[in-house]
Amino acid sequence: MERLTADQDEPRSRSKTGAPVDAGRRILIKAALASSVLASLRAEPLNAKGIRMAENEKNAPPARALTYDDVRSVSPALEHYTKTALLDGVWKRPELTPRDRSLITIAALVARIQTIEMPFHFAFALDNGVTPAELSEIITHLAFYAGWANAMSAVAIAKEIFHVRGIEPEQLPPVKAKPLPLNAEAERQRATQVANNFGAVLPGLVQNTTDVLFRDLWLRPALTPRDRSLITVSALIANGQTGQITYHLGRAMDNGLTASEAGEIVTHLAFYAGWPNAFSAVTVVKEVVEKRPK
Amino acid sequence: MERLTADQDEPRSRSKTGAPVDAGRRILIKAALASSVLASLRAEPLNAKGIRMAENEKNAPPARALTYDDVRSVSPALEHYTKTALLDGVWKRPELTPRDRSLITIAALVARIQTIEMPFHFAFALDNGVTPAELSEIITHLAFYAGWANAMSAVAIAKEIFHVRGIEPEQLPPVKAKPLPLNAEAERQRATQVANNFGAVLPGLVQNTTDVLFRDLWLRPALTPRDRSLITVSALIANGQTGQITYHLGRAMDNGLTASEAGEIVTHLAFYAGWPNAFSAVTVVKEVVEKRPK
């Protein structure tokens, strides 16, 4: 959540007259995104064009961003925690950059189909230095690591943001690009182990894992291996898939993630995926970090 | 689901003429909520004002409540099970009050972002004796125990219900209130154990858990500790987070939850979170209950 739109909604939502709600005055996410997120964070009135776009948007986008007023109208305490513990709290801790926190947050939202916060956080990520190409590639990557429909829910929202921000097709990662170098020996070991364990019972999974994931997707240059690992680990923690964390967190640290960053991912995700998912991850994260040669 | 709206939809949805659907006649959730849930359960026609509101609500709320007719148009058997096994079945078992069942159901819906049933169950909870202040605080609590965006999805729906029911800001729990007494010794033990185990690797998580959760959120007087535990345990079971059940179910029983109620939570959640999540919880629930000194 967090604020995305201006306060035009407010008088209407508190109307006591019983008059029909003037829905046309609603400020949709598309309008909000037309102005910058930071501007809307300061609750500046949106310009007329932005409102006009919203009025014409009969087929509403999949999610409307909430305002602080919306949150306060249900829970003043939740608004308070959002501003203090979350935005002025964990987001400002120095252990991770705002860009990293945006990557982690996006991974959690997509992995959990938390569409209501995608409009804000996709736009916020772009403001935090995530490029449109990287956002595009994150969604592609998470199709494989969170599920095809999860990625499609993200597409529906990213499309609107890319449109409003004027992102051109040539800014997006191409279908084919010169792959990153493959660590052939490590990949041979991985492929052999998986094939020996599961090749007889699950030949299709083993083949797709090798051909599509580790020798294609992971070699795409649109994300650094470190960032690709960061969103993979974040998605695993966000969905409580603790059994898969050991391999991918080890790989993430091979790709440059530090021990301090690893711990802070869990702290950040406590807010976006809930404390229980964070605490389900702590034992395995601690084990991976502590067993790591210094 | 369960019925929320009257039957005006029905003739249209069975139209065989091929004429364009008159969408303006759709009865939206907002209209349904304008009348009482119990009235709509009896399928009384909604008043003109309710329909008018719906017609003007171009930007539809995040979820439209389904009617029994909707359910029957896809599965007469599911309508039957809803009426018999669920509403006349588990909901009427005496092991838990309707108010408790509403708390458990809401926790499951928010924890799983099952938005489609939130409008009905938020309204139903208010009719079952959950106060607006309690519903507000449940959503705040679940931001931490299910994820921030889960709470925000609930805010979007609760906002409409609070508006229709005329809930005033002064009915909501304030940001700051005199905290409940802290069991300092138990909290010291908890904090020490977590800090010893995870403080080196996850300092931010340990700090936030202590400062924001156990010495702030849990001490807010807007929910009794027993109810706060009830929704926490329900959220854990609903999301299959079995590793976290032992601590929180023990705490719930410290806070007054009985063994009979503990078992019945699982029975109730079998319907709302699915049988597999219920059976994933049975072993740990049984263990906690049986190990408990009588």
Added chain:
Amino acid sequence: MERLTADQDEPRSRSKTGAPVDAGRRILIKAALASSVLASLRAEPLNAKGIRMAENEKNAPPARALTYDDVRSVSPALEHYTKTALLDGVWKRPELTPRDRSLITIAALVARIQTIEMPFHFAFALDNGVTPAELSEIITHLAFYAGWANAMSAVAIAKEIFHVRGIEPEQLPPVKAKPLPLNAEAERQRATQVANNFGAVLPGLVQNTTDVLFRDLWLRPALTPRDRSLITVSALIANGQTGQITYHLGRAMDNGLTASEAGEIVTHLAFYAGWPNAFSAVTVVKEVVEKRPK
């Protein structure tokens, strides 16, 4: 995802004029479904009536289907993987029929509330030989195995598809029908074991499991036991509920599922529920298959 609608959206979404978006021209899912899915897969223009219906559908259905153009506007690579690895890849592997793959896909979408792909895949399932009665019964079954609200989210979408395709109430499975024969000895063993283990702590769950699930739902003739097992196992894998796989995969193989099919379910679900859920299931699937007497 995968394509559902024609390309009328495209010029608009690339408009550079800044003119208000003509939302009325949007092609909604309802229009897309009015033509056949295969036709829309070939991107033929939709007929005027289809568009008219969409224009009049002010209260949009819960999900709008994405087009390939939508996906490409965010990620050309994701469009490519959708066409190659998914539709021309795993969907064409001979280990499972297209009908089986539709059953598995629907189970995953409902179990995970991935509404955005339900419109396409419900329609695609009907084209792949799943009957409306079977789709109805799958949703009913998953109310119990994935959660009531999951089924209700599916009802909201299936209702539109049944309406557009002119499915009559008499085509749906009746509330009561002659039950399939009960394997009384196996069921007595199951019921006894569960009652002995959990009857004292969770009497309501034990009773409902016996009365509503195994002596009612599972005996409904609207799905073959093999298909009922197929969607149950798929829902378990899709939600990472590995603790429940052993029993239900064994039951599925008792009901006729082959070892090759069992492995291929996991391969298929890697795409729809993400690689981590697939790999969380591999060990238990392998164990069940290999321990099975040949």
